[in-house]
Amino acid sequence: MTEPLPDALEQIKTDFRELGLKDRLQLLLEFSNELPELPAHYLEHPDLLERVEECQSPVFIFVEVDDSDVVHLFATAPKESPTTRGFASILVQGLAGLTVAEVLAVPDDYPSDLGLTEAVSPLRIRGMTALLGRTKRQVREKIAA
Template sequence: MDRSTLLPPRLAEILDDFALSDRQEKMELLLEFSASLLPVPEGLAEPISQPESVPECMTPVTVYMHTQQGRLRFYFDIPPEAPTIRGYAAILQQGLWDTPPEGVLRIPDDFYLGLGLHYILTPQRLNGLIAIMAHIKRLASHALTSSS
């Protein structure tokens, strides 16, 4: 089975864009995504989702999840001084927008390999990406069990 079939359509499109890019273009794409990260809406943390801190990441990262009609939206609070982590978060934000929890849980843990980020980021940064994905999956799993 092609691993990209496990991905929501928008995330698969993003993966394809990165796959066609050389090393320099991958970094440029990541920085472009960084600029497009949507801010956390005011009031999201309390009534809708508890913030999920990602302590395994060197950069301070907090993930918020909004559930609407069984679909998930993720928001991230990440300092602007961390453009590569913000870029990865924006990829996940855009690629998973309105995806049901089951779709999020199907994404391979090493999804970042398909983007080729292991060629442009340090191992410490990659550990942060793995941790962010793990936290998103934990939130999606919680949403799935809460809805049953």
């Protein structure tokens, strides 16, 4: 039996699934516009961010795990790449406030469950899957350190 999705990720999935294809793309664009800006310390040190090579557009992420085992994901993607920005924003918002265990329990195929496979290229879905995979890898590295 698989673990239930955390509430925010479940709600995002439901929001996408309840829409028609065209409206799903519009929702992805809305997420793109909601990607939080990077904190100043990452703007000043872009070397701390990891490039997600699988994404067609330049996407960079960094994960922090605080003393309460809560994961914080930071991401940046160009405004001219709304699909990629949207995917990054979904993860930043969907993982916000989750514990290490909750993040690691998110199914690796979550991006495919959003109902966007008919709307965007498989390469883009692979990019979002890679974003999630790299996030989990960084979380594992942080807790092992």
